[in-house]
Amino acid sequence: MEQLILELKEHLIEELNLEDITPEEIDAEAPLFGDGLGLDSIDALEIILILEKNYGVRLANTAEAKPVFYSVKTLAEYVMQNRK
Amino acid sequence: MRCFVGKIVTHEEVQSDLKQLIPDAALRRRMSRVVKMAVSTAVECLGGVAEIPRVDAILTATGWGCLADSEKFLRNLITEQEQLLNPTPFIQSTFNTVGGQIALLGHNHCYNLTYVNRSHSFEDALLDGMMRLADGESRRVLLGAFDEMIPSLETITRRMGWWRHHTAGEGSCFMTLTPEREADSVAQVVQLDFPIEELSAEECRVRYATTPDAELIYCDATYEELYPTRSAARFSEAVQRIKAGTKEVVLYNNCMGMRPTVLVLQWLG
Structure with missing residues (x-):
């Protein structure tokens, strides 16, 4: 789980061009959108692609996106449960 | 205009x-x-x-x-x-x-x-x-x-x-x-002519310069560093010359395969 969280943080930094941020500085339990990393709807689309390209994980329905995309930890849990 | x-x-x-x-x-x-x-x-x-x-x-x-x-x-x-x-x-x-x-x-x-x-x-x-x-x-x-x-x-x-x-x-x-002279104005554009036929440096001077002191910036196909909007940088060079005391600069641009353009810049007077 810890390794997956680190990997996800690295993907987020790389794909979202989070300048001057290291994986250690991202709190795995902090919100990704709004207050935390301050991501927006375009980033949400990029995260969908990160999950699909790297883990073969597809969101079955958009209603589940909000809790899944809450933090790096919730993303990691979703990947653990659904990866192929 | x-x-x-x-x-x-x-x-x-x-x-x-x-x-x-x-x-x-x-x-x-x-x-x-x-x-x-x-x-x-x-x-x-x-x-x-x-x-x-x-x-x-x-x-x-x-x-x-x-x-x-x-x-x-x-x-x-x-x-x-x-x-x-x-x-x-x-x-x-x-x-x-x-x-x-x-x-x-x-x-x-x-x-x-x-x-x-x-x-x-x-x-x-x-x-x-x-x-x-x-x-x-x-x-x-x-x-x-x-x-x-x-x-x-x-x-x-x-x-x-x-x-x-x-x-x-x-x-x-x-x-x-x-549209009018402001506190930060440094030069004025008095003519923009394009597209025109190809002109030599001398023809450019005769047709567009209004003073014998006018300086010419002539960019043709032999110009050394190229990209499509290079003439904007040359425009900046013309403005710098005006700021340095030149009263008029004629800028001829004929780079990268389209018909030539001419811009005339003058000092504020």
Whole structure:
């Protein structure tokens, strides 16, 4: 789980061009959108692609996106449960 | 039809830190190299993001557009077999990205247009600006030009023989234009003539110079460093000459395969 969280943080930094941020500085339990990393709807689309390209994980329905995309930890849990 | 040139800045003259010029981290992190180069030049020209709302037209010109993001998007299209395409390179690859980012930074929803007409792009944008000022539709125009070179384009065009006698170039240049002389005015554009037939340096001088002291900046196919909006940087050079004391500069642009253009700049008198 810890390794997956680190990997996800690295993907987020790389794909979202989070300048001057290291994986250690991202709190795995902090919100990704709004207050935390301050991501927006375009980033949400990029995260969908990160999950699909790297883990073969597809969101079955958009209603589940909000809790899944809450933090790096919730993303990691979703990947653990659904990866192929 | 004439207009006055206020502050003019090329990307080489940008002094301030990028984070200071573009404080919005969310906008900044999505910008490619050329977008950062052009937007930072624009903001430096205006003297800060807070000044963006003071312009009532944003005009940008580019011959090649945002090449790096266009290439990224097209490569993705091939490697991902038209599936799973990242939205950011597509959004950022459009030619009007720079104009849009300036507007977003300054929350300025004014007239905003990008001209993409190869080596006439800058002149077309300038003509639009001059017409808006002459018609009273704008009081302060932000006008800029930008182009970037990327390794793959340089390789392709080198194979085509473009760089036997020239160097592949890139750059950005922004300026403010007003209909009347302002405190920051440094020169005036008194004539913009295009397209015209090819002229020699002497013919140019005879046809356009109004004073024997006029200086000529003559850019033809033998000019050494090329990119489509190179004439904007030459325009900046003409303004610098006016600031240094020259009373009139005739700028002839005949680069990169379109018909020539002529601009005449004069001192403020």
